[in-house]
């Protein structure tokens with residue numbers, strides 16, 4: 001378990017992380033999510049020990065490690081750039097930490113072979129120079145090198161962001177499987193909301209050095225507590241107050257006081273139960289292969305976008321359509 005108590009991170013006068021209190025439970029896949037510059041890497045570096053907090057304490061398994069060195073914290077680290085040793089072969093790269101710990105030759109060989117198998121590196125890969133491997137294979141080496149030391153905690157900073165989309169998806173699944181298999185407490189930094197939603201047990205969403213929301217992927221997606229989270233995670237329609245009021249008045253429905261949001265998947269083009277109907281015209285079509293995104297201008301001046309997974313239901317720019325919305329799907333903040 002990792003407890004971050006009143007953590008503040010400052011670079012001279014600049015506060016990169018405002019006072020933060022979070023607890024990361026044993027075995028949890030915990031993601032620090034946010035746009036570039038929000039402070040997530042600084043926080044990860046504080047947990048690993050590369051950066052000292054300007055205020056607060058870091059407690060790991062009940063022990064205060066705030067002043068402890070990187071080596072003593074028992075944290076495995078994987079970076080975005082693979083940070084492997086390019087002139088060593090893969091076997092030696094993975095074995096490095098074990099040699100530092102002075103394990104016997106036999107024990108090292110057994111452990112390296114076992115972990116290599118788990119991350120899908122074969123004996124031929126092990127003999128190659130690390131720099132001769134593909135990006136995905138190099139990242140497997142980095143993950144193996146961290147896991148072979150059986151750390152209590154694994155910290156990963158955007159480990160998949162240098163990889164192409166297909167490999168990224170594949171490694172996402174593998175990484176999650178390994179994490180569960182080892183039951184290892186994992187802190188994962190990403191700016192990619194899809195990565196966060198698919199992999200995490202918990203997500204902490206940051207903006208400008210401030211924690212915006214902490215919850216399960218389901219919580220932050222379906223019950224965002226701030227405009228930032230509503231628009232950063234998942235795509236949301238931001239419903240302009242004036243147009244929304246006109247629309248709801250015309251339908252004799254009560255209107256909320258603040259701003260409202262509506263997820264793209266809650267704008268339907270086929271009738272649904274208890275829906276409010278709304279005439280609209282298609283103003284834009286974006287084709288993504290597996291789905292399309294449409295933009296509609298409605299009679300009340302509201303602009304709405306949706307996701308159409310049924311590609312047989314193709315619409316063209318200028319088509320008149322009826323949209324179906326449920327008031328209970330509106331998110332009010």
Ligand SMILES: Nc1ncnc2c1ncn2[C@@H]1O[C@H](COP(=O)(O)OP(=O)(O)OP(=O)(O)O)[C@@H](O)[C@H]1O
Nearest residue numbers: 011014016034035036037038039040041042043191
């Ligand atoms: N060593 C440093 N000295 C001064 N300012 C820094 C330092 N490291 C980071 N910062 C600043 O702190 C803020 C947070 O940076 P950080 O790298 O933690 O953000 P991030 O969310 O991880 O962004 P990215 O995804 O781009 O890495 C940024 O404004 C950055 O410029």
